[in-house]
Amino acid sequence: MSNTNSGFGFGMKRLAAFIIDFVLLFCIYLMADDAVNGKGLSLIILFTVLIIPAIYLIIFWVLAGATPGMLIFRLRMRKIKTGRKPDLLTAVWRFIIFLISCFSFFLGFLWQFWDSRHQTWADKLSGCVIVKKGQDLQENETAGDQKKWRVGIILLYISTLIFVIFNVVIQYTEPLLPATESWLIDYSTEANPEDNGYYQLICFAAGSDEDPFERGYRSIQDANEFIMDYYRLREAGKKRDEFPPQPDLSCTLDIDFDTLISIWQAEDFYDALLADQSFIKSNMERFSYLQKRYYQIADYPYISTRLFPDIALISPPLTALINYHRLFLANICLEYMTGEKEEAIDMLLKTFDINNNMLEESDSMIMKLTSCVLMRISQDTCQRLLNYKQDFDPSYEKLLNGIPVLSKEALSFRNAYVYEFNIEASYTVSMLDSPYGFLDYKVDLEDIRNANPPLLKASQIINFSLRAFKQYTAISELPGPQFAQEISNPSLPKPHFIEYFNNTVGVALEMSRIDSVYYRYLVMIRDLELKNTMLRAAASIKHHEIASSNVQSFLDDNKDKWYNLYSGEPFNWDEANQEISFTGPLPGEFPDNRKLKLNLH
Numbered sequence: 001m002s003n004t005n006s007g008f009g010f011g012m013k014r015l016a017a018f019i020i021d022f023v024l025l026f027c028i029y030l031m032a033d034d035a036v037n038g039k040g041l042s043l044i045i046l047f048t049v050l051i052i053p054a055i056y057l058i059i060f061w062v063l064a065g066a067t068p069g070m071l072i073f074r075l076r077m078r079k080i081k082t083g084r085k086p087d088l089l090t091a092v093w094r095f096i097i098f099l100i101s102c103f104s105f106f107l108g109f110l111w112q113f114w115d116s117r118h119q120t121w122a123d124k125l126s127g128c129v130i131v132k133k134g135q136d137l138q139e140n141e142t143a144g145d146q147k148k149w150r151v152g153i154i155l156l157y158i159s160t161l162i163f164v165i166f167n168v169v170i171q172y173t174e175p176l177l178p179a180t181e182s183w184l185i186d187y188s189t190e191a192n193p194e195d196n197g198y199y200q201l202i203c204f205a206a207g208s209d210e211d212p213f214e215r216g217y218r219s220i221q222d223a224n225e226f227i228m229d230y231y232r233l234r235e236a237g238k239k240r241d242e243f244p245p246q247p248d249l250s251c252t253l254d255i256d257f258d259t260l261i262s263i264w265q266a267e268d269f270y271d272a273l274l275a276d277q278s279f280i281k282s283n284m285e286r287f288s289y290l291q292k293r294y295y296q297i298a299d300y301p302y303i304s305t306r307l308f309p310d311i312a313l314i315s316p317p318l319t320a321l322i323n324y325h326r327l328f329l330a331n332i333c334l335e336y337m338t339g340e341k342e343e344a345i346d347m348l349l350k351t352f353d354i355n356n357n358m359l360e361e362s363d364s365m366i367m368k369l370t371s372c373v374l375m376r377i378s379q380d381t382c383q384r385l386l387n388y389k390q391d392f393d394p395s396y397e398k399l400l401n402g403i404p405v406l407s408k409e410a411l412s413f414r415n416a417y418v419y420e421f422n423i424e425a426s427y428t429v430s431m432l433d434s435p436y437g438f439l440d441y442k443v444d445l446e447d448i449r450n451a452n453p454p455l456l457k458a459s460q461i462i463n464f465s466l467r468a469f470k471q472y473t474a475i476s477e478l479p480g481p482q483f484a485q486e487i488s489n490p491s492l493p494k495p496h497f498i499e500y501f502n503n504t505v506g507v508a509l510e511m512s513r514i515d516s517v518y519y520r521y522l523v524m525i526r527d528l529e530l531k532n533t534m535l536r537a538a539a540s541i542k543h544h545e546i547a548s549s550n551v552q553s554f555l556d557d558n559k560d561k562w563y564n565l566y567s568g569e570p571f572n573w574d575e576a577n578q579e580i581s582f583t584g585p586l587p588g589e590f591p592d593n594r595k596l597k598l599n600l601h
Contacts (some may be wrong), residue, residue, distance in 0.1 A: 017069030094126035104159035188441035197300030205320035253320040305364035309422040349402040363415035399539035480565035537562035
């Protein structure tokens with residue numbers, strides 16, 4: 001019997017039918033979204049790649065002998081021997097060959113263009129043919145088809161081998177690195193919460209009749225319970241609008257923020273201080289109970305973030321503490337102006353102790369960065385006091401000897417990176433699989449191992465994160481010159497070769513997480529240490545009444561005391577602009593923070 005189909009035109013109809021079926025499959029997936037909501041990407045990938053397409057194709061092939069796309073173009077699937085629709089076993093076998101054809105660089109689908117019956121590999125091996133509705137079947141292959149099919153069989157074997165190898169590779173999961181477990185934190189218990197300054201810091205501005213520790217501790221417990229409820233509801237398939245409201249962890253300072261900021265941003269700082277001194281004094285009186293809490297920060301045994309590390313709820317910024325810090329330092333400047341210089345210097349140096357302890361003890365990025373902000377404001381205040389008047393002030397010697405050297409613990413981001421690693425681990429596991437295991441308040445090895453669907457491996461993503469954070473940590477603890485060299489040309493972590501095959505989607509996630517912001521943080525905190533060193537040098541210059549023309553010689557002669565930690569060279573003095581400065585890595589990031597204005601005769 002004849003087959004009158006035009007090869008190219010018939011093939012294009014089949015392609016158009018496939019596109020229509022693909023769109024319909026996507027719509028079915030959207031309708032099935034509620035069924036997999038909250039189940040993680042493991043189930044989503046399984047549904048998307050295998051289950052939904054298999055059910056869709058097999059049912060339509062068996063019941064209608066055509067998919068909806070084929071029906072639109074009046075195409076029908078028939079068994080060559082019987083002329084009838086394929087049975088269930090034939091349809092299942094055809095779907096298996098359909099999957100293998102995807103690994104033949106689409107030769108299995110393109111085969112129809114040089115076959116007289118327009119059969120794909122799936123058609124040939126299942127004994128089926130696609131024809132127009134009502135059209136007779138061409139029962140026998142031509143000699144040319146048989147000759148070409150001998151080549152096709154070889155290509156099919158090769159494609160099957162690729163298919164098997166690919167499935168073996170995508171099932172392989174790189175074992176977790178030995179250090180992974182030691183980096184994962186259990187948030188279910190805490191030995192001595194009363195010693196943890198974290199609770200007091202997040203509720204620093206609690207009222208005078210409240211205990212900031214009690215309020216902070218209770219707030220964190222409520223927040224962690226919210227996160228656990230969030231996962232329970234996700235597991236139950238609930239939608240976002242059915243979730244309870246997110247708890248508010250903010251504890252604000254009731255102060256006119258605009259007035260406070262305008263003082264610090266005024267062109268003439270001391271005129272602004274005098275103009276708003278009643279504002280400063282009245283608020284210092286109103287918040288007098290906060291000074292004791294503020295001083296206690298320098299004595300916190302440790303500061304450990306106890307909010308479960310998840311993006312469902314981020315640790316609040318410590319804006320109340322920062323604003324009180326600004327108010328406190330503005331009051332110090334007023335005290336200094338009115339003659340209480342010794343006391344003002346003592347209070348200023350106390351803020352450096354507070355900042356230093358926070359930098360040493362903070363174990364989360366937001367705490368570490370808050371400490372950096374506080375340190376910068378203290379440094380700015382110190383610079384303003386040095387430039388208040390050009391007259392000799394013996395209290396400058398206190399600054400010279402009292403501004404602390406940042407410790408290795410303060411400069412290191414080790415603890416902060418551990419917390420960041422836990423955030424990424426919890427986010428990765430909850431994204432990929434059921435997050436119900438988190439209800440024990442920890443991400444553990446079992447949670448990670450259960451979240452490794454094909455092409456997206458939690459274990460490998462987390463291994464990559466661990467390697468990256470360990471590298472960031474090692475860089476943060478290098479001596480100055482080595483640090484500058486490494487940070488200028490960092491060797492970024494790279495995925496392993498096999499990951500491009502068994503963790504294809506995960507590689508994209510991994511590379512997106514190599515964030516240069518982590519390197520900027522490392523440089524930022526090193527710059528703080530150098531700014532402290534410059535302040536000590538500036539205090540000595542003022543204390544010894546060094547003339548402007550002699551400052552560079554003075555800095556050169558005292559290179560062993562104050563120098564650029566990045567290069568080992570003396571600081572630079574710009575006599576025209578009256579500025580001490582230094583150079584360092586990432587020069588475009590922090591240009592203003594590497595200069596210190598010093599008004600001299």
